[in-house]
Amino acid sequence: MATYVAKPAVPNQDKRWKLVDAAMRRMGQQSRGLIETLHTVQEAFGYLDEQALRYVAGSLRVPLSRAYGVASFYHYFTLKPTGKHSCAVCTGTSCHIKGSGELLATAKRELGIEPGNTTARGEVSLVSERCIGPCGLGPVVVYDEEFAAEETVEALTTRLKGWKTP
């Protein structure tokens, strides 16, 4: 016999939950809308926290373990807040043979963090992208939304230094 599970209450008064609810409605409140819903949460809030995962899992009636499983399986989802700026180094094949390894190493050293993390003061998030597609222009680094083609170690260092609060 199926047990009726009440839809959990909205975590707080934040208006962004309306977007999340709308996304779940669009997917017919079905569990197969989990990934789409998590995309919406991440777009609205920047990352997926425990509260959001509990709310989405409860609303779509999937075990919390499955929601967490999906959120942690896919690289695109992040469970931690991201920094004010983002520095994404493409590590696709074409960028790799043109020296993206050196760029990533420099960024790691400059920021003192591993890819997938944010500096302690929340200035910069470092991302290692698998391949973003403009391979003819490699090595490519994306600063926030801006593409830098044929990026050099010097330009990268200057940019990152400028982002860090003294």
Add this chain to the structure above:
Amino acid sequence: MTPERLEQIAQSEREAQARFTDTVNVCTATGCLASRSQSVKDALDKEIAGRGWGNRWQVKGVGCLGLCSEGPLVSTRSGTLYKRVTAADAGEILDHVGREPAKRLLCPTNVPFFQRQLKIATENSGIVDPERVEDYIASRGYSALIHALREMSQAQVIQEVTKSGLRGRGGAGYPTGLKWSTVAKAVGTQKYVICNADEGDPGAFMDRSVLESDPHRVIEGMLIAAYAVGASQGYIYVRAEYPLAIQRLRAALPQAEQLGLLGTDICGTRFNFRIELRVGAGAYVCGEETALIASVEGKRGTPRPRPPYPAQAGLLGQPTLINNVETFANIPPIIRKGGDWYAGIGTEKSKGTKVFSLTGQIRHTGVVEVPMGINLRDMVFEVGGGIPEGRSFKAVQTGGPSGGCIPSESLDTPVDYESLAHLGSIMGSGGMVVMDESTCMVDVAKYFMDFCMTESCGKCIPCRVGTYQMRRILSAITNMAATQKDLAMLEELCDLLKNTSLCGLGQSAPNPVVSTLKCFAMEYKAHIENHNCPAGVCGKRAERVSA
């Protein structure tokens, strides 16, 4: 939508375009946008408005013009191509429209990069505005769909596709007609058509280019497939790393719905079909069809054993047709011109054309569509223009992390499914990365193993643990700390992963290692016995670590 109505839309669009004396096309695909083509388009628009030429000249944002390394690219209707255009060049370009082209910016089009191409799947790239369905219709878009729906039975459509000899462009090369007829024959209450746009191979961007340049072409291909197999629901699974492709598909789907090309009773027949977009979330393994289905169902993208194949039991247990972007893009011309026409192009077993993304240490990088059977040497030295800065060619990598490296001795091989497989590589989805003498092949093998290790979903042990162990040994080799025993172990692991992994990712993960071991054994030997990296890549890195 009737054929008459479609013709009417095409006619009025063609007339509207003919009113302009000339059209300036600006590439607005990711490659050129990354080198700021949007500012070039804005500057051209402003310049035209400033000169009061608004009703004589038209500026059009178009899809990929191909030669990404020379972007931003601008072309004119009369056939002139300009390269590396900046916003400041807008006036100069307009001064020369209809006259002698501006020499300073001219990009020659009589070179093999353009001359050797035969565009079928990408025939509209760089010509139509991907954001306007009318422009697609003016280039005979959706006429194949209407022809199929009105004049052909479902069996006839499948027969035409079978006759064309088209094989899956995602990499495996399974005959498309055969796949379609299996789904058509399968019994199910609901059938699905899925477009695999999860182009994960690093260094491959053909599907991105097709989606960004001509989204309606893929939709039309899916519609024809859905009609042929009897499906009423479709999904396009596109990777999150391609925001522009997602944006263009999101714009294209409602346009098609509005014209009654998607939805219920399409073109006055009883055929219903809807398409939903599913955005991936960054998992390479989701390019594998059973993993992709799991992801569309909102689950972790882990593969499952086949059979049953998705054609029998796919999405939600129902018969499901999964084809790649490029496969669907080839369908409308096959229906329009006939299977025999398509089968007349290419080689005996690999028909038609293939879109490749040519990158790496090569002069001309970009997206090219060439007939199957073209020589690898011609691909690298003619189409690609050879290696820049006087360095020498070392290898060409095809098929991404599942493929292999092909050395210069084997360059006289024709590009087709069988020949590449014979060389220990694969056709793959079409990524071609050229490497010169400054690349260390052991480092490349390590790079791909690193990729497979990170992307292994963890479900089966040979892949999960095997990729880790292989990566560890390759790391030791590049750090000059490996022994002959390690090498023997590496070879053993290649065999193990190939034969015991659950899905294609694990089974093909050793390919880059196997192919480099076979063709570049000397480099492995140099690292292990002489503690020396012939290309100078690994040594440099060791110094840096110690410094």
